[in-house]
Amino acid sequence: xxxxxxxxxxxxxxxxxxxxxxxxxxxxxxxxxxxxxxxxxxxxxxxxxxxxxxxxxxxxxxxxxxxxxxxxxxxxxxxxxxxxxxxxxxxxxxxxxxxxxxxxxxxxxxxxxxxxxxxxxxxxxxxxxxxxxxxxxxxxxxxxxxxxxxxxxxxxxxxxxxxxxxxxxxxxxxxxxxxxxxxxxxxxxxxxxxxxxxxxxxxxxxxxxxxxxxxxxxxxxxxxxxxxxxxxxxxxxxxxxxxxxxxxxxxxxxxxxxxxxxxxxxxxxxxxxxxxxxxxxxxxxxxxxxxxxxxxxxxx
Numbered sequence: 001x002x003x004x005x006x007x008x009x010x011x012x013x014x015x016x017x018x019x020x021x022x023x024x025x026x027x028x029x030x031x032x033x034x035x036x037x038x039x040x041x042x043x044x045x046x047x048x049x050x051x052x053x054x055x056x057x058x059x060x061x062x063x064x065x066x067x068x069x070x071x072x073x074x075x076x077x078x079x080x081x082x083x084x085x086x087x088x089x090x091x092x093x094x095x096x097x098x099x100x101x102x103x104x105x106x107x108x109x110x111x112x113x114x115x116x117x118x119x120x121x122x123x124x125x126x127x128x129x130x131x132x133x134x135x136x137x138x139x140x141x142x143x144x145x146x147x148x149x150x151x152x153x154x155x156x157x158x159x160x161x162x163x164x165x166x167x168x169x170x171x172x173x174x175x176x177x178x179x180x181x182x183x184x185x186x187x188x189x190x191x192x193x194x195x196x197x198x199x200x201x202x203x204x205x206x207x208x209x210x211x212x213x214x215x216x217x218x219x220x221x222x223x224x225x226x227x228x229x230x231x232x233x234x235x236x237x238x239x240x241x242x243x244x245x246x247x248x249x250x251x252x253x254x255x256x257x258x259x260x261x262x263x264x265x266x267x268x269x270x271x272x273x274x275x276x277x278x279x280x281x282x283x284x285x286x287x288x289x290x291x292x293x294x295x296x297x298x299x300x
Contacts, residue, residue, distance in 0.1 A: 001029070001068055001069060001070050002050060002068065003028060003072070004031050004066060005020050005023070006033045006065075006072070006074050007073075007075045007076045007077065008020050008040075008044060009034035009035060009038070009044075015105060015186055016073065017040075017044075018183060019190050019191050020032050020049060022187060022188065023195070024047065024048075026195055029050075030049055031050045031051075031069060032044050032049045032051050032052070033052050033065050035055065036053060052064065056088060057081050057088055059092060062092040066096055070098055071099070071100050072093065072101070073105075074089050074105065075104070079123075080123075080126075080252045083133070089102075090136075090137040091137075093137065094137055094138065099139055099140060100197055101142060101194065101200070102139050103144060103193050103194055105144055106127050106143050106144060107127050107145055107147075108146060108147040108206050108269075109127075109263070110124070110127050110145055111145060111204075111206060119259075119266075119268075120263070121255050122255055122256070124259065131143055140197070140202070141202070142193055142200045142201060142205070143203075143205070144189060144193075145205065146208075147178070147180065147206075147207065147209075148181070148260060148269060149181060150182045150209075151182075152257075153247065154171065154260060156297075158235075158240070158243075160297040160298060161297075163230055167231065168233045169215055169231070170235050171232075171234075171261065172236065172239075172240040173234070173261065173264040174264075175214050176267045176268075176269065177212045177267060177270040178218075179209040179211060179213075180208075181207045181208050181276070181285075182209070184293070188280055189280060192279055192280060193279070205275040206275055207276050208272050208276070209272070209284050209286055210272070210284045210286045212269075212271060212272040214232075218287065219231050221286070224288070225291040226298055240261060244258060244261075
């Protein structure tokens with residue numbers, strides 16, 4: 001029975017695509033769900049992956065994608081349709097009646113939220129509601145809550161890109177502390193759970209990097225890894241917002257990223273857990289690991 005992996009075509013960190021690769025490496029059958037026919041779908045087929053094109057907000061599409069699957073990874077890009085997609089997947093899963101596990105991608109901010117929370121982005125609220133829906137569904141669910149990804153646009157544009165150009169991390173985080181997690185670690189965690197669900201059902205895992213620190217300390221880590229000076233520049237929030245607007249992101253995504261920056265400044269991301277190590281048996285990847293794996297991001 002194939003394992004259904006949604007979001008296999010992309011998204012921040014390409015978790016779905018990475019999970020497909022890792023399941024294949026384990027010799028497990030995979031069905032990759034993509035939103036549209038394009039070169040990414042062709043590339044998956046070229047690797048021998050079964051591909052289904054589907055819209056996660058359309059129940060007939062989801063029922064078709066689930067047919068014959070008993071294990072599911074559910075995750076999708078930052079989207080205003082996230083809650084509708086979650087409800088559709090939960091309803092189709094209940095109707096199927098035979099799922100062994102649904103691994104759901106969430107985010108760590110949810111652990112600090114409740115019904116009266118107002119400081120978060122609209123997308124973070126959708127994630128909070130999505131977890132409620134999946135819990136109400138009665139499906140065998142495991143929630144995975146990563147903190148900010150090392151591959152998030154905040155890091156890619158204002159840290160790595162800026163380091164390559166000017167030797168500076170330019171973000172409005174103030175003295176806020178953070179512990180970015182690599183997409184590689186998150187995908188490895190999801191794959192491990194899908195491959196051997198026993199003991200994970202009903203659990204929530206909060207995934208972070210190995211240590212939480214402010215960006216001045218992170219800049220020192222980059223300096224050591226790159227062998228050249230890197231410093232942190234605390235950019236005024238209005239200036240940062242203007243630079244972010246130049247990226248021409250959709251409004252829903254823009255609101256989410258801007259909110260993440262604001263919550264960092266409020267120290268809401270000062271979290272560090274050992275859940276990556278607990279599941280994988282190795283420490284979470286740090287700055288030095290990320291630089292070693294992605295040297296092209298930091299070339300001048």
